[in-house]
Amino acid sequence: MNIINEKVTQYIDGKYQSLSCAIDDIRLSAEARKIPIILRDTETMLMALVMSIKPERILEIGTAIGYSAACFAEVCHEAEITTIESRDIHCEEARKNLRRLGFADRVTVIEGDARDVLKDLADAEEEKYDFVFIDAAKNHYREYWDQIMKLVKPDSVIVSDNVLLDGVTVSDEYLTTRRDRTSMMRMREYLDYITDADGVYTSVLPVGDGLAVSVLKRMEQI
Numbered sequence: 001m002n003i004i005n006e007k008v009t010q011y012i013d014g015k016y017q018s019l020s021c022a023i024d025d026i027r028l029s030a031e032a033r034k035i036p037i038i039l040r041d042t043e044t045m046l047m048a049l050v051m052s053i054k055p056e057r058i059l060e061i062g063t064a065i066g067y068s069a070a071c072f073a074e075v076c077h078e079a080e081i082t083t084i085e086s087r088d089i090h091c092e093e094a095r096k097n098l099r100r101l102g103f104a105d106r107v108t109v110i111e112g113d114a115r116d117v118l119k120d121l122a123d124a125e126e127e128k129y130d131f132v133f134i135d136a137a138k139n140h141y142r143e144y145w146d147q148i149m150k151l152v153k154p155d156s157v158i159v160s161d162n163v164l165l166d167g168v169t170v171s172d173e174y175l176t177t178r179r180d181r182t183s184m185m186r187m188r189e190y191l192d193y194i195t196d197a198d199g200v201y202t203s204v205l206p207v208g209d210g211l212a213v214s215v216l217k218r219m220e221q222i
């Protein structure tokens, strides 16, 4: 189900401006092969956010073939980007795409299950991130979140994609499979968790398949 009226989506998508022809080629290739990447309205929202925040270090969970990572690199000229992907075939294609676009020196694709990779990054106590985009297995968002908390700067922004799961998160009437029910329960728990968390301000937006934009507050703002 499209969570927004089709006509409204069509109208908004009519205002979409691609970032470059080369990046658009990756979108079209992903769409032709049904590889899930960020929707057009999600992309414009994310790009508007990073244009205003100007993050220095971006962490992405879920690379696929490198489309959203390329968008971040295109818009945030100075930013270093780390993106995690579990499927080797996607990692290979993402690295190829990012190399072709000239972003290979700023974007690192790490292959592995994000639940393990995030733990390793947290243990390594690397320099922290100021913008995080979560777009991988929807049932594991809370596990990613808990590790991400150890990896971010005090006033960072964390964006979670697909939080409305085609409407399933909102109402049981959109359920079609038993698997959906598990995802529904997990995503509801996740949204409760991040909206109740101390020191975090979250806005859930009906953009794309649902975006949760969470801003970490500094101690003096709490």
Ligand code: SAM
Pocket (backbone or CB within 6 Å): 036, 037, 038, 061, 062, 063, 064, 065, 066, 067, 068, 069, 084, 085, 086, 087, 090, 112, 113, 114, 115, 135, 136, 137, 140
């Ligand atoms: N962010 C990408 C974009 O917009 O171009 C799309 C990411 S796609 C929706 C989700 C990706 O997450 C898939 O390629 C999938 O293989 C990967 N994935 C799923 N679970 C994962 C996990 N636990 N760790 C790392 N990657 C995972």
